[in-house]
Amino acid sequence: MTNQQDTIYRDRVLKGDTNAFSYFVDTYQQLAFTIAVRIVKNREEAEDIVQEAFIKCYHSLASFKGDAKFSTWLYKIVYHSTLDRVRKNARQIPSEEIEKINYNLIDDVEDALDILEKKEREKIIGAAIETLTNEEQTIITLYYYEDLSLKEIATIVGISTGNVKIKLFRARKQLFEILRCRIELVNKLQ
Template sequence: MESKEQYYIDKVLAGEKEYFSFLVDLYKNMAFTLALKMVKNREDAEELSQDSFVKAFQKLDTFKGEAKFSTWLYAIVYRNSISFLRKKKLDYTDLKSVTYKIAEESETSDPHNILKQEEQKVYVQKAIESLPETDAFLITLFYLNESSVEEIQEITGLSNSNVKTKLFRARKKLREALQVLLRHEMKSIV
């Protein structure tokens, strides 16, 4: 993938700007998801992810290829989101349109298993929504985007040990949020 990315980057740098659309198509969903984790508002996340692609396009000549293009791009999304939050000091808003992958228990089409998997997705989604922005961002990068600790370190500018510590704490908060959600759900059923 990286050699194909480099091909398109080289084309854009040579003046064939239309080739940037390949990179946009490849990373637009995760860029949006990461921005959404930070700002918790769909419209703002769309604007931030678009702005991040514009900045990436404008600064493409500074991309050295030492990290993956996606890592470089997600760092731009992260910095833009942090700047946005500092300017706006937004309140939390509901997150409705993002779904998350959960390791599937089986490939069977058993309706009970499908329903159970969908319920798990809903609870995980709600729990991630309740996390502070940075925690939700880190959880999304690590589990949904399958970014390594080193990639997260490059994206956020945090030290390796700080990334690990923040991920540990974010997982703990996620577990606690899930327990609260499930406890409330049990009370409403009984």
């Protein structure tokens, strides 16, 4: 969806056409849900968070200035709403300390992943992503699944672009190590 379409529908909503807001829900609901559920790990709670975020978005639509893409603005609302819920529930999702990567094993990991079926790969990668911190999960999701730029991700998460690069690098490194360990386990079981 283009920025132009977002602007057209925003203007329609601001002129009183409340039904036009469904465009935003239809367009952005899936990724908004993905961001929330990766952090809270609960489908119902993620649905509530996304619903509340869309309500916040609707009520704050007049304050959207267009400095960033609408999706970036909305995902920022979802991300911070999710973090607020996590704080409210006093849940802390631990991150695992990962040892240094042995870069010689990259080929082995890639070869082993090629052997696995697509759904198994998705399940394993999804589980690996869930071991990352909330912020890292969000960065990985926005970068790889939504193809957002580092600048857009920085705006959503509220950190510098340089910090996004660092966190993205570290998250990829952690994912690699997690996947490598799981593939070694699969190979031992065969």
